[in-house]
Amino acid sequence: MTKRFLITIAFDTIFAILALFSAYFIRFGFIPILNNMSRFEIARIIVFVIVLLFSSFLLEIYTYSVEIGKREYLIRITLSLVVSFFILTSLFYLTEFLLFGRIVLLVSLLIFGILEYLSYFIIRVTSNLPGFVNKVLILGTGPLARQIGNLITAKNHLYTLAGYFNCASEPVMVPYHNIISCEDGLCSAVKRVGAQKIVVSLSERRGVFPLQEVLSCKLSGIEVVDAPSFYEQITGKLLLENITPSWFIFSHGFRVTLALRLLKRMTDLFCAAIGLLLILPFIPIIALVIRIDSPGPILFRQTRVGEGEKLFNLFKFRSMRQDAESGTGAVWAKEKDPRVTKVGEFLRKSRIDEIPQLFNVLRGDMSLVGPRPERPEFVKKLTEVIPYYSERHYVKPGVTGWAQVRYPYGASVEDAIEKLRYDLYYIKNISLPFDIMIILETVKVVLFRRGAR
Incomplete structure (x- = not known):
């Protein structure tokens, strides 16, 4: 938030x-x-x-x-x-x-x-006033600097690009007219362009990082942040490609305290119980419509990976044919999936198929808010190819989550990487107010039918 x-x-x-x-x-x-x-x-x-x-x-x-x-x-x-x-x-x-x-x-x-x-x-x-504009000077001219510069010029926030400062033998991959002269040093360049923030975006810092000049800027009141932290502030997700294990260790956040766990559990029990009581009169109608539309069970059970990589059975209203994966095994859902029934398509678009997961919340398998639980077949594959993928299992999976409200349904390794950025951001900044905001965002997603598949 x-x-x-x-x-x-x-x-x-x-x-x-x-x-x-x-x-x-x-x-x-x-x-x-x-x-x-x-x-x-x-x-x-x-x-x-x-x-x-x-x-x-x-x-x-x-x-x-x-x-x-x-x-x-x-x-x-x-x-x-x-x-x-x-x-x-x-x-x-x-x-x-x-x-x-x-x-x-x-x-x-x-x-x-x-x-x-x-x-x-x-x-x-x-x-737009000079005192309120957040001018950013990017330290570096390589690919990381270009990525941060493009982020600033995307016109979706209040930061403006003051320029790039080249202090190393990096390849120049940014517009030459935006490079600030470095003849008088970094501090003079910062004062000359009126920057309030320096974003360190060097692809390689060893032997080229201007430590003393950056320290002088810091002590002069200029805010100094690294590229991953700035990326996090702007986008609400993590820059996985440029994060090291030491960044995880020394950055703020990633503290799921006992008090927070207890507070989340109490909130989960209360909200899940209220939700099930409200939906209880409609369950016979939903069950009847599912049974009339296609043969098979009303509820669908599927093995998912939960907190601590423990397996549990996730409950959903069945939205696919009974034999949907008999010939293919575990596969991601796709747009206009032929396995989805007519009623199932409506259940998915309206997110009604997710309601039985409130039972999982009561049982303690899941929380209302957290990373979405994935199937073990996919987890094994994604853990092998995506760094830090296992870290999403340090908290309980959720019925909804930050990735679900910020990114559409994922059906590829690339989508899984993008959703992991959001999941790790959530774990890093986990709090009850953040959970409330995600629940409110979920209401918007359900009402406007965004991202379902």
Whole structure:
């Protein structure tokens, strides 16, 4: 979770409360005092805030990109307010103690939308001011430097490229007009281009790394990071090709404490139990439709690799023919897979086929959030060809995960590598707030049917 995301959430929380109180003042001529509110009135405010934040998250208002124009942003805000209105009115009709007056609700939503739209302009304006632009000087001119430079110029974040500094006999694989003169040394070059950050992107550091100059820049207040760490900050995944075992050892994160395990387990048990209770009335209908569509069992059991590389049986609603792998053995699913039944295609697109995995969560085989469990046949193959693949088994696999919400279904070794980048990023930054954000992202994936196969 980025600082920008957390700050935006904090401001929108304030905006929501301010909008609600302003609507009360416009309608009744006074502002409610928190000390005099009953617990039901406080509950109303909390629900109001949560719904507005959820709708904004659902419409991707918190997804910052310089490519999103003010018109598209206004459309997203308008749609999020419509979604909030329908959710709130549904809740208020179902539960009387949450009821707001119609004028208060409409005025508060309007004020919140205006405040949210104004904050967009503030972010865009301040992002272009000299004091707020994050200029990055890349140390190196080789293939790694080129990769980082292309990442910065991709126009999907707030970093701008100040240039490349060539301090070694690396092959020049970056645009020559972006190379900064090194006659006066690194510190002078940093001051000359006004860079706030140095990204060390040397393909080989031994004997060529300008230690004293980089140290001087660091002590002068310039942020210094290596290429893998910067790549992680920008993309939300790890740069596996340039990571060494020592990087894993000395980098922050990768700490799954006992307290975190207990907290995740309690959350898993509570959410899985609630989820199964909610879906229980629909299970007979799902079972009947599966049985009518094709012969075979309702539930599908498949061996998967879990925490500590222990094998367990994963449960799913059957979405393929009963003899799907009788002649092929274990193979990855593919687009328009002929083995998938008509009902199975809908179950997969809607992710309904994954619901029985809540039983795996209750049993302790899985967690709600974590790397997706893979089949042992694939794990054996991928461990042989992909470095650090086994490290994904240090935590429980999940019903959903960071890789699932950020990358479509994988059906090749290349896809497995890309998903591993996200899985290791999750393990490195594992926390309960991160899990909550992934669950919310999963809701978007399910609603918009992204990435299923």
